[in-house]
Amino acid sequence: xxxxxxxxxxxxxxxxxxxxxxxxxxxxxxxxxxxxxxxxxxxxxxxxxxxxxxxxxxxxxxxxxxxxxxxxxxxxxxxxxxxxxxxxxxxxxxxxxxxxxxxxxxxxxxxxxxxxxxxxxxxxxxxxxxxxxxxxxxxxxxxxxxxxxxxxxxxxxxxxxxxxxxxxxxxxxxxxxxxxxxxxxxxxxxxxxxxxxxxxxxxxxxxxxxxxxxxxxxxxxxxxxxxxxxxxxxxxxxxxxxxxxxxxxxxxxxxxxxxxxxxxxxxxxxxxxxxxxxxxxxxxxxxxxxxxxxxxxxxxxxxxxxxxx
Ligand code: AMP
Ligand code: MG
Numbered sequence: 401x402x403x404x405x406x407x408x409x410x411x412x413x414x415x416x417x418x419x420x421x422x423x424x425x426x427x428x429x430x431x432x433x434x435x436x437x438x439x440x441x442x443x444x445x446x447x448x449x450x451x452x453x454x455x456x457x458x459x460x461x462x463x464x465x466x467x468x469x470x471x472x473x474x475x476x477x478x479x480x481x482x483x484x485x486x487x488x489x490x491x492x493x494x495x496x497x498x499x500x501x502x503x504x505x506x507x508x509x510x511x512x513x514x515x516x517x518x519x520x521x522x523x524x525x526x527x528x529x530x531x532x533x534x535x536x537x538x539x540x541x542x543x544x545x546x547x548x549x550x551x552x553x554x555x556x557x558x559x560x561x562x563x564x565x566x567x568x569x570x571x572x573x574x575x576x577x578x579x580x581x582x583x584x585x586x587x588x589x590x591x592x593x594x595x596x597x598x599x600x601x602x603x604x605x606x607x608x609x610x611x612x613x614x615x616x617x618x619x620x621x622x623x624x625x626x627x628x629x630x631x632x633x634x635x636x637x638x639x640x641x642x643x644x645x646x647x648x649x650x651x652x653x654x655x656x657x658x659x660x661x662x663x664x665x666x667x668x669x670x671x672x673x674x675x676x677x678x679x680x681x682x683x684x685x686x687x688x689x690x691x692x693x694x695x696x697x698x699x700x701x702x703x704x705x706x707x708x709x
Contacts, residue, residue, distance in 0.1 A: 408570040409557065412529045416572055421536045423569045424449075429456055431546035431560045433574030434527045436496045436583050436601065437668065438554040439468070439543030440568065441533065450510040450542050456567040459549040464515035465542040466498050466583070467522050470534035475499075475522050478507040478540070485588045494526035496579050496601040500587040513542050523583055529574045545582060546571070550624055552675060552703070555580050555668045562672075580665035581695050599695040601664065625675040625682060629704040631697075633683035641679040643670045648685035651677065660693045667696055671703060 410416035442449035479501035503520040548563040584600030644650025646658035654663035
C-alpha cells in the first residue's frame with residue numbers, strides 16, 4: 401500500500417459487485433473493467449465522490465468526465481436528445497460510443513463532472529461488470545480511465561494498481577479489456593451536425609472531424625510512456641524497445657497476424673511493457689491507417705509527443 405487506502409481486489413461475481421456498490425454508494429472509488437479500458441468509477445450525483453476521482457488521478461479540473469448510464473432512457477434526465485442522438489444510441493448502445501449532448505440545467509449531477517461545460521458526455525457500456533454495477537447501484541457513474549492523469553490507460557487490473565494502488569478503495573478484476581482503446585467520442589450539435597472529438601473502436605463514416613480541442617483527451621501529449629518514442633520505425637537501435645506489428649516481430653508485438661482489432665486490444669499492454677523495460681527508448685513499427693488503425697495511430701502519436709511540446 402502506498403497511499404491512504406488499502407485497495408481491495410474484488411472478483412466480478414455477485415459478492416464482488418455487491419461490495420463495489422456498497423463502496424460507491426458511500427462515495428468511494430472503484431476501478432471497474434469496461435469493454436474499452438478500466439474505468440475509475442464514482443457516483444456522478446455526488447460532488448464529494450467526483451472530487452475524489454480528480455484527486456486520485458491528479459486530473460486537471462478542466463477535463464470533464466464521461467457519465468455511464470444503465471439504460472438509454474436515463475440519458476433524458478441529463479441531456480437534451482435530438483433525432484440524430486437517438487439514432488446513434490439505437491445503433492451503438494450498449495457499446496464503446498460516447499455521445500456529447502447539450503446538458504439539462506436540472507441534470508442533478510456533480511458540477512465537476514462536466515467541468516462547467518454546457519454539454520455532457522454520456523455512454524451506456526456493454527461490459528457485464530460495469531453493467532451489473534449500474535443496474536444494482538441505480539445512480540449514474542462518472543468513470544474516466546483508471547490511471548494517474550497523463551499515464552498510459554489500463555487494460556488489466558495490474559495496470560490499474562501500478563498507478564492507483566493505495567489511492568482508491570477497490571478494483572474489480574475482470575481480466576483484460578476486449579476493445580483496449582478508449583471509446584469513440586461524438587458531439588451532436590444543436591443543428592444536428594456530428595463531430596468526432598476522439599477516434600476510437602467505433603468508426604462513424606458520416607461524422608466530420610472537429611479541429612478545436614473540445615475533449616482534453618485530444619491534447620497533443622497524452623497516454624505518455626515516460627520515455628522518448630518514435631513511430632513508423634523501419635529498423636531498431638540497440639537501446640530501443642521495439643513494439644512490432646505483423647511481420648515486424650519486435651520485443652512485443654501488437655498483432656503477429658497483422659489484425660488491427662487485436663492490435664487495438666494489445667496497444668496499452670505493449671506500451672506498459674515498453675515503459676517498464678530497461679531500454680531507454682521506444683520504437684514502433686508502422687501500423688496501417690485503415691479502420692481502427694486510425695484510432696491506434698492517434699493514440700501512438702499522442703504517446704510519442706513529449707509533455708509541453
Ligand atoms: P477519459 O475518461 O480519461 O477517457 O476522458 C474522457 C474524455 O471525454 C475527455 O477527453 C473529455 O474531455 C471528454 N469529455 C467529457 N465530457 C465532455 C464534454 N462535455 N464535452 C466534450 N468532451 C467531453
Ligand atoms: Mg484517460
